Amino acid sequence: MDSLYVHVGTINHQHWRNEDRWSAYIEQPRDLPDARHYWAVFRTEEHEVPVAAAAAPLAEQLKQFEDYEGVQLDIDIPTSQLRQYAAFLHELHVQLPKGKKVSITALLDWFRDETAIGEVVKQVDEFVPQFYDTGRDRDGAIAAKIDAAQWGPRFSRFGKPYRIGISAFGRAKGRVPIYGFNDLSPLDLATDPAFHLEVSKTPAQELVLSYRAIRETKIEWTHFDPGTAMQFTIATADTIRAGVAAAHKMPGCRGVLFFRWPSWSDALVMQPDEVLAAAGVAPPADPKPRIATIDGRCAAVHCIDLYLIDPRPASPPARRFKVKSSTELEYFLPEKKVPARMTGPSLIELALPPYCGQRRLYLGRGVSLKPATYSVEELQ
Amino acid sequence: MKRALAIVILTCGAASACWFDESLREYLDAHFWLPFARSGRHFEKRNVRRVNAPFAGMTKATGASPLEKLRGAYQSIAWAEGQPADATALKQALEAARSDASLTARDREEIRLIDAKIDMRTGDPAAKTKIEEFLRTARTPEFLSEARGWLAHIYYQQGNQTAAGKIYLDELNRAGSNLSRETLLTSLQMTYRYDSGKELRDHIEEYFDTPEHAAFAIEISTNPRWPREQPPPGPTHGARDPQVYARIHQALQKHKNLFATAQGAQALALLSMRTSLAMGDPPGALDIANAVRPGDPLRAQPDFQWMLASAYFLSHEFASAEKPLLELFRSNAATPDQNAAAAYGLCGVYEKAGNTVEQLHYAMWLRTAQEPFEHYGGALAQIDDQSVYWAPSGWDSALLLDAEASIEDIEKYLEKYPNAKGARTVKYSLAVRLSRENRYEEAARIYEEIHAVRRAPRLRQLAKLYAEATQSHENAYRLAAFLHDHENGIYFNDALWGGLQHYALFAPEDSRLTREEHDKLTASERKLKDDQEEYWRAYLILRDIAKEEGKTELGRRAAKLGVQCVRSISERFGRLDDLRRADRELSGLLAGRL
Numbered sequence: 018m019d020s021l022y023v024h025v026g027t028i029n030h031q032h033w034r035n036e037d038r039w040s041a042y043i044e045q046p047r048d049l050p051d052a053r054h055y056w057a058v059f060r061t062e063e064h065e066v067p068v069a070a071a072a073a074p075l076a077e078q079l080k081q082f083e084d085y086e087g088v089q090l091d092i093d094i095p096t097s098q099l100r101q102y103a104a105f106l107h108e109l110h111v112q113l114p115k116g117k118k119v120s121i122t123a124l125l126d127w128f129r130d131e132t133a134i135g136e137v138v139k140q141v142d143e144f145v146p147q148f149y150d151t152g153r154d155r156d157g158a159i160a161a162k163i164d165a166a167q168w169g170p171r172f173s174r175f176g177k178p179y180r181i182g183i184s185a186f187g188r189a190k191g192r193v194p195i196y197g198f199n200d201l202s203p204l205d206l207a208t209d210p211a212f213h214l215e216v217s218k219t220p221a222q223e224l225v226l227s228y229r230a231i232r233e234t235k236i237e238w239t240h241f242d243p244g245t246a247m248q249f250t251i252a253t254a255d256t257i258r259a260g261v262a263a264a265h266k267m268p269g270c271r272g273v274l275f276f277r278w279p280s281w282s283d284a285l286v287m288q289p290d291e292v293l294a295a296a297g298v299a300p301p302a303d304p305k306p307r308i309a310t311i312d313g314r315c316a317a318v319h320c321i322d323l324y325l326i327d328p329r330p331a332s333p334p335a336r337r338f339k340v341k342s343s344t345e346l347e348y349f350l351p352e353k354k355v356p357a358r359m360t361g362p363s364l365i366e367l368a369l370p371p372y373c374g375q376r377r378l379y380l381g382r383g384v385s386l387k388p389a390t391y392s393v394e395e396l397q
Numbered sequence: 398m399k400r401a402l403a404i405v406i407l408t409c410g411a412a413s414a415c416w417f418d419e420s421l422r423e424y425l426d427a428h429f430w431l432p433f434a435r436s437g438r439h440f441e442k443r444n445v446r447r448v449n450a451p452f453a454g455m456t457k458a459t460g461a462s463p464l465e466k467l468r469g470a471y472q473s474i475a476w477a478e479g480q481p482a483d484a485t486a487l488k489q490a491l492e493a494a495r496s497d498a499s500l501t502a503r504d505r506e507e508i509r510l511i512d513a514k515i516d517m518r519t520g521d522p523a524a525k526t527k528i529e530e531f532l533r534t535a536r537t538p539e540f541l542s543e544a545r546g547w548l549a550h551i552y553y554q555q556g557n558q559t560a561a562g563k564i565y566l567d568e569l570n571r572a573g574s575n576l577s578r579e580t581l582l583t584s585l586q587m588t589y590r591y592d593s594g595k596e597l598r599d600h601i602e603e604y605f606d607t608p609e610h611a612a613f614a615i616e617i618s619t620n621p622r623w624p625r626e627q628p629p630p631g632p633t634h635g636a637r638d639p640q641v642y643a644r645i646h647q648a649l650q651k652h653k654n655l656f657a658t659a660q661g662a663q664a665l666a667l668l669s670m671r672t673s674l675a676m677g678d679p680p681g682a683l684d685i686a687n688a689v690r691p692g693d694p695l696r697a698q699p700d701f702q703w704m705l706a707s708a709y710f711l712s713h714e715f716a717s718a719e720k721p722l723l724e725l726f727r728s729n730a731a732t733p734d735q736n737a738a739a740a741y742g743l744c745g746v747y748e749k750a751g752n753t754v755e756q757l758h759y760a761m762w763l764r765t766a767q768e769p770f771e772h773y774g775g776a777l778a779q780i781d782d783q784s785v786y787w788a789p790s791g792w793d794s795a796l797l798l799d800a801e802a803s804i805e806d807i808e809k810y811l812e813k814y815p816n817a818k819g820a821r822t823v824k825y826s827l828a829v830r831l832s833r834e835n836r837y838e839e840a841a842r843i844y845e846e847i848h849a850v851r852r853a854p855r856l857r858q859l860a861k862l863y864a865e866a867t868q869s870h871e872n873a874y875r876l877a878a879f880l881h882d883h884e885n886g887i888y889f890n891d892a893l894w895g896g897l898q899h900y901a902l903f904a905p906e907d908s909r910l911t912r913e914e915h916d917k918l919t920a921s922e923r924k925l926k927d928d929q930e931e932y933w934r935a936y937l938i939l940r941d942i943a944k945e946e947g948k949t950e951l952g953r954r955a956a957k958l959g960v961q962c963v964r965s966i967s968e969r970f971g972r973l974d975d976l977r978r979a980d981r982e983l984s985g986l987l988a989g990r991l
Binding site: 318320347350384386 | 424425426427428429430710711713715745749906908909910911912915
């Protein structure tokens, strides 16, 4: 991996007794994957430009990231405030230790004619236009289709290095709030016969799964009335391929930045190896599924958490798997909503509805009196 | 054009909150059996003589001698932490003090140490060299002790945990140390926190220069952890790496000579057992324990007893764990936490042996024992690491009394331990259990005996209604109406749960059990849910009346009250489909459709 842009902190703005206070907080993740370069990303949810006084606390916090290439600011400010943003970036450059670079993410709207984007770009070492969540999204689209001919000249005119920001994440969208501790995944709806599925694609080749309730139903604490719709948008290898191909055609483009690295429980985000394989810079993953296990650390029995590692998650047909244990199981406790059940003393069967695979799907826990190993086979 | 690929990592702060304690059958969790947690205070020798002399420059500066002036100047920066110092004035005061011909040797050492401390406080890197030089040449014991403390402080600030920690540890047990016990324990805590993390494990071999350093490093790095979240499959990120334990094991073997004395051999055995258990190798720990001859004083040590019991339990030799746990429970050398750990472990041993009376005995001991408060702060700030031994939820004893123990088991317990703490709760629970079996007279007698002033007359009244209920439908209706009017007042045990019972009934999802235990506990929980619900039991009576009476006024009354009962049942009951069916059936009767 060339570079990892690591979200390490947040810039906060507080109004307190007629005083404006800007501060920067660090939440540094541990155990980062290997990369040649690291960038410290700071975000803010404020949608406003930090004042020049905010540069000092930010620069102070950045002292903790000596080995990092520099800082990237991910601030979605209105286009009308670009001039103020340039002033802030100038101050930040002054405050930063020598040699530290500044990168920014950039909204596509900033690059239209007659904006102050040029002043902003002057103050940074790199910028990353984001081709997702552009505000013009229709029908569940997250990614914007990239037109190299339209955008390449707009970015390259500044003579500054830039990377293209491409989305590798997905999103659930619905008309009802979901109460519960976990986000809904397609599997939650696909295993409920009260939902009907329609599948479509966005112009950027994302997959859109639309589930509509055909009768009243309930998931966790949430009621769904008939007609209620839930929509899942999932980035695909085609989304990545098309984005990378477009970036290749842009003059001066330094590379592609994929947003974002999945957390352990993310069901809708592409896995890094899948992304890199789609981008053509890593070999394709082994197409065979496998079982990964975690010892549940039981004292009086052997309890093992079983995960299906599936290289072809969002594939259209329904799929069936057989998970075999090397020893007889006492019992198997399937994860809620996962259609897996014991069909023999050492056999678990899993039936996944269309598009419901996940790169890493927690199946449940197997319990045995003797240590067990597990294997999986996909049934044709 | 150089093209490169980058990926953004977005970290999501996972909010976690602990609303209430949920300990239940923790002895079925391998983490429960990990060796006891350690902190600096566990490595303190008894009766270490310390001195309490003023630090260099900190004697009250009232006179006008150059040394007094230097002390005054130094104190001005010592008390003004972080404020800029007047370097010129300090330098002048130092020079003036040094050139005073009337100084004693002790005074000169004080000036040298003040000089180094000024450098340290003003961020001059020369401080470390000056202190090291001072330690090589000075003679005044209290200044030497102080200088060692500052050197450790500099190491700490430089991130050199190993060098800092060794000095603090040595000073903790050094006769004549001028550093207070509190300072040293706090410094050790700041240096190593709970289990020190990666740095200690990376440098573990460097601690094998003395037996004390090695023991400290091994014990701190093997402190138990209670992971609440599942790590992803694959290599454990930042967690305990089994290879680290293997390295500790190898280092212990390599440096056996460090533990050549009789006392050293005991320490070596304990450390090796601790490492084996942390490695997930209980048979290895058993081998080491078995090599200790019977009667060896080591066998009386709480650590040994706990680790031996752990090794047995984790090797599924449950019955063998009883003896060391009983010894630990009765040991005068054990701390209250260790007693509690033994009691909870014994609950597990007796559960496996099917000895419910003894299981209840130790569960009740835990329920009624006074839990020490110290681990909710102080040196062991990790609540999980020790409070778990106390089963603070009380769910183990509550489930035994409410569902798992039979009425006969509870009676036998009361016979064997009539005066045990908590006997009233056990009697109250017995009365509830008898009520669920419709043995209302017996229940009423127990309630009267323990002065349960609300339940006793209620049960007397219920006994009468129950006896009359078979005489007519009207009487049966009165019985059902009485149950309906006393939700949670007859069959529900209001002395046990504190409103959290729903969360304790998770046997169907508890994967720490054998199939037999899983089926048995699941069934007993279901039975509890059915038996304790006054509305449900009233409904069952009312349904029969409504069906048998048909369209009479009593039949309609019964159906109407039955619907009310079904619709009022607490969510903890579950069986939603049965409730819907019951509602439909009685509503149908009311509407005259059936």
